[in-house]
Amino acid sequence: MLTTRQDCQRLDDEDPLAALRELFAMPAGVLYFDGNSLGAQPAATSARVQQVVASEWGQELVRGWNTADWIDLPQRVGDKIARLVGAGAGELVAVDSTSVNLFKVLSVALNFARTDAPGRNVILSERHNFPTDLYIAESLARERGLVLQLVDSGEIRAHLTDRVAVLMLTHVNYRDGRMHAMAEINRVAHAAGALVVWDLAHSAGALPVDLKAGGLSDEAADFAVGCGYKYLNGGPGAPAFVWAHPEHTARMDAQQLGQPLSGWLGHAAPFEFAPAYRPGVGIARFICGTPPIISLAALECGVDTVLAAEPLGGLPALRRKSLALSELFILLADARCHGRGLVLRTPRDPRLRGSQVSFAHEDGAGAIMQALVARNVIGDFRAPDVLRFGITPPYMRYTDVWDAVEHLRQVLDSGEWRADRFSRLKAVT
Amino acid sequence: MLTTRQDCQRLDDEDPLAALRELFAMPAGVLYFDGNSLGAQPAATSARVQQVVASEWGQELVRGWNTADWIDLPQRVGDKIARLVGAGAGELVAVDSTSVNLFKVLSVALNFARTDAPGRNVILSERHNFPTDLYIAESLARERGLVLQLVDSGEIRAHLTDRVAVLMLTHVNYRDGRMHAMAEINRVAHAAGALVVWDLAHSAGALPVDLKAGGLSDEAADFAVGCGYKYLNGGPGAPAFVWAHPEHTARMDAQQLGQPLSGWLGHAAPFEFAPAYRPGVGIARFICGTPPIISLAALECGVDTVLAAEPLGGLPALRRKSLALSELFILLADARCHGRGLVLRTPRDPRLRGSQVSFAHEDGAGAIMQALVARNVIGDFRAPDVLRFGITPPYMRYTDVWDAVEHLRQVLDSGEWRADRFSRLKAVT
Numbered sequence: 001m002l003t004t005r006q007d008c009q010r011l012d013d014e015d016p017l018a019a020l021r022e023l024f025a026m027p028a029g030v031l032y033f034d035g036n037s038l039g040a041q042p043a044a045t046s047a048r049v050q051q052v053v054a055s056e057w058g059q060e061l062v063r064g065w066n067t068a069d070w071i072d073l074p075q076r077v078g079d080k081i082a083r084l085v086g087a088g089a090g091e092l093v094a095v096d097s098t099s100v101n102l103f104k105v106l107s108v109a110l111n112f113a114r115t116d117a118p119g120r121n122v123i124l125s126e127r128h129n130f131p132t133d134l135y136i137a138e139s140l141a142r143e144r145g146l147v148l149q150l151v152d153s154g155e156i157r158a159h160l161t162d163r164v165a166v167l168m169l170t171h172v173n174y175r176d177g178r179m180h181a182m183a184e185i186n187r188v189a190h191a192a193g194a195l196v197v198w199d200l201a202h203s204a205g206a207l208p209v210d211l212k213a214g215g216l217s218d219e220a221a222d223f224a225v226g227c228g229y230k231y232l233n234g235g236p237g238a239p240a241f242v243w244a245h246p247e248h249t250a251r252m253d254a255q256q257l258g259q260p261l262s263g264w265l266g267h268a269a270p271f272e273f274a275p276a277y278r279p280g281v282g283i284a285r286f287i288c289g290t291p292p293i294i295s296l297a298a299l300e301c302g303v304d305t306v307l308a309a310e311p312l313g314g315l316p317a318l319r320r321k322s323l324a325l326s327e328l329f330i331l332l333a334d335a336r337c338h339g340r341g342l343v344l345r346t347p348r349d350p351r352l353r354g355s356q357v358s359f360a361h362e363d364g365a366g367a368i369m370q371a372l373v374a375r376n377v378i379g380d381f382r383a384p385d386v387l388r389f390g391i392t393p394p395y396m397r398y399t400d401v402w403d404a405v406e407h408l409r410q411v412l413d414s415g416e417w418r419a420d421r422f423s424r425l426k427a428v429t
Numbered sequence: 430m431l432t433t434r435q436d437c438q439r440l441d442d443e444d445p446l447a448a449l450r451e452l453f454a455m456p457a458g459v460l461y462f463d464g465n466s467l468g469a470q471p472a473a474t475s476a477r478v479q480q481v482v483a484s485e486w487g488q489e490l491v492r493g494w495n496t497a498d499w500i501d502l503p504q505r506v507g508d509k510i511a512r513l514v515g516a517g518a519g520e521l522v523a524v525d526s527t528s529v530n531l532f533k534v535l536s537v538a539l540n541f542a543r544t545d546a547p548g549r550n551v552i553l554s555e556r557h558n559f560p561t562d563l564y565i566a567e568s569l570a571r572e573r574g575l576v577l578q579l580v581d582s583g584e585i586r587a588h589l590t591d592r593v594a595v596l597m598l599t600h601v602n603y604r605d606g607r608m609h610a611m612a613e614i615n616r617v618a619h620a621a622g623a624l625v626v627w628d629l630a631h632s633a634g635a636l637p638v639d640l641k642a643g644g645l646s647d648e649a650a651d652f653a654v655g656c657g658y659k660y661l662n663g664g665p666g667a668p669a670f671v672w673a674h675p676e677h678t679a680r681m682d683a684q685q686l687g688q689p690l691s692g693w694l695g696h697a698a699p700f701e702f703a704p705a706y707r708p709g710v711g712i713a714r715f716i717c718g719t720p721p722i723i724s725l726a727a728l729e730c731g732v733d734t735v736l737a738a739e740p741l742g743g744l745p746a747l748r749r750k751s752l753a754l755s756e757l758f759i760l761l762a763d764a765r766c767h768g769r770g771l772v773l774r775t776p777r778d779p780r781l782r783g784s785q786v787s788f789a790h791e792d793g794a795g796a797i798m799q800a801l802v803a804r805n806v807i808g809d810f811r812a813p814d815v816l817r818f819g820i821t822p823p824y825m826r827y828t829d830v831w832d833a834v835e836h837l838r839q840v841l842d843s844g845e846w847r848a849d850r851f852s853r854l855k856a857v858t
Contacts, residue, residue: 027487032490041490052665059456061461063807131693131706236719236723239721274560289528382702383701
């Protein structure tokens, strides 16, 4: 059994992905376990953003839309993200926020259901889905007179009745890191007559995602959205992304259907300035207003850091390292923090685990995390009782895990987290 | 009458706002008349963006949400924009795109009408309003079974019947630069029982806007949105802004009403991660997902360039200079380009003019503008036949106007715009 820091050091030395860390500008002395909230800064971002501001905007001014190809940036970045989630080129765009994109695809999915199965009036989701997903679904359910039904993770199949129009899930849960079996759920939901909308916030860029299930259409997802600022390293509030299965966009093309946020850049010919909306072809109709170019350029740098793993084995290799790191975290915490009030919340079964390790602590989770942050071990706290440690294989080392668990043990043993200064917590996204 | 370049040079020498140009990093040799499409780059933006990327994100990582106060950025930038549009602190937030924000406020206005006057089923707007506004209204009208009625600019009053729920207008028209009398229209619309939603894309930062009409509630606007990348100099695709009259947000507070894009950062307590949506107080409920921080920080630099005019007379002084520049442009074009096929589209009456000068040219507008751009005189073309010259008083000189008209005359006289290379045009936003 692995027990020493020296063992971890050897794993680092032998890590085939070790070179990827050089793609990031990591601050010295920080053990970063919060890349599932905000990914670290790619080394290339600073110069790229500078180029956009000083040259493409500053020198080219409005001409930048053409000369620097800003106008195609949502598609260009989208095509890169598509490679990470099993989607094809031209099927995915990087725009708006996850919440806004979810509103678009959930609206379209509900429109399809309204046409195809008007008796279905339920949006089914998981009780512990990320709140913004639930809020958007709640809003659409209220406006359309539908029911948002929330069930526990294990009860989803049992609730896939003939009343369900859309099943909306997040692939990996933000709090406990539990991962759904996407293809299997798609198959079951489709057999039950429901469409499936996936939020990939905690999986895109972290592990292999196969939206199209290798072409098996009953196992393919219908719609997906995802986040640019977590495992894609796009920077704070980076634009999100949106994907629709080509069968759905083909139907939308054939029937000239739009989505409700019909902004001008999703028009078939924005620069005709026509008074009536005519949706763009394919996924382009999911673009809405003018996208924030500086942030979008930063997102591209972030996506490039994940694509840089391709010659080293790509997402399967990142997944192997991620599981090795999370397994190590769990084993070390078991061995070294035993009996100190931590309860593992992340599944022990690696097939059910995303790319994080979460522990509950009955009354100290927030303060314990603050005490760790004061030691430059940065994870985060999720109300009410969860300590969350994100695992980011491109820039994380095995010794980081050793050191983090050692700090955790010291914080728990010393009781330093009970200090007044850690008693109040301002949480972060 | 003003006729020589020397006269223009004297106006520049005496310009009390001349120092503002130093706040911008203007490329050498360019005459920039497209700040109403994309504002020029503030000199401060480059270093500020660098700070956000390299220090706030790169060094602080996720802690930046607190230590760099990213979480309050929509409100902080919003408070600054509020000073430019006659709104109060805490009434306006900088988030999302104009299109997305319009969807929010138009939805809320229609919800109010549905409650207060269920018989009203018309959204009234102007036929030549900017298309994205019309597309969003078209989408909402379709979903709710309402009618989007489009009329000519001069026919609005005549169509303010008891069927109209919401009047939606852009303060200054993007194509011809005609400005609506906002307070008067608000008064007439309110007397007719309609709510008024304004798009300030071509007025915020360009001229005084008084959304609250000095407190006269029947002359005050109900809702407003606006653009960050035109006269606010926020950079390509900069976040937009959204405002609601405090009476409306007070009602929403009292009745716990949200808006349809109920993303988590508009929740009253996002970090409680509660499963049910509870709208934030006041304008905060109009925030949706996580905003693009790098682009939002750039927007703040842009807004600061307009606020920098405050000690020099503020927006009234900018307005005086804008009208002097547009008046000069019109007079010089009258005098020097007469008989060459240009037809002024912008109102000659300065009270009806925004901050641009537009000409129609029957068959050559696109090619003429391309020929001007080839001479580094950058305006833009708006289909089908409009040459558009934006007037941006913080960084525009009277001699720029002289030189631009001179280039325009030469392009028209030489016929160089008929060259093949100018025959096809890729338009820009």
